[in-house]
Amino acid sequence: MSDSPRVIVFDVNETLSDLTPLADRFAAHGADPRLAQTWFASVLRDGFALTALGDSRPFADIAAALLRSMLPGELPGRANGPAHGPGDGLADGQLDEIVADILSGFRSLPVHPDVREGVRALADSGRTLVTLSNGSSDVAEALLGNAGLREHFEALLSVEDSGIWKPAAAAYWQAVDRCHCRPDEAMLVAVHPWDIEGAQRAGLRTGWLNRTGTPYPSHFARADIEASSLVQLAAQLG
16 A cells, blocks of 8 residues: 555454453343344444534443343343342342443453454554554553553553544544644554544544455445455555
8 A cells, every 4th residue: 555554543342352252241141142242232322322412421331321221121030039020130239240240341352363463563564553442441451461462552542531432533533643643644443334434534544354244334435445354454554
């Protein structure tokens, strides 16, 4: 790629981290493991709705509130005595313990198999690497620390610092300001087309990771480059 970007801005959830183990946390408490995917999508939905209204809440707050709303209809009765329906009879504080356990799963997630090699290739190319997440920077810290990749990142950024979620432009400009570069000198790398669209509108270049072979949504502008893995994306950048 000619005139290659000097800063790579990584999304975190699903782009670097593999969320699959979260389903096991749901199953361990008697909930349908498929609820994990619905719940995560619902967190994004509500975060986006607040962003559209010019408001913001921390990812963890929205995630916890939605778990408290969604889980009682899925969990078997757990208190002493008969349960009359899903979630009936949960002891005081038990739901809070389950919510806390599921949320703690974010801090022990693995990275995708292609991430270690891809991150190291991009770091070896001399580019500045940062993360920009709608979640907390602590989650990125744990993820990259556990994977042995923390040393390759200049900064781990969260939208909590800018006060607005991606895909609002101000969220991406936070990363640009931190790296002291122009928007067109930075490239957002993400698996989510909505994130690609937001970054493009903010003036950044974009790289879409398409690990599943899914067609790109036609209602979004296409990314500058597309790759099936981070290793392939690094090779395309050169």
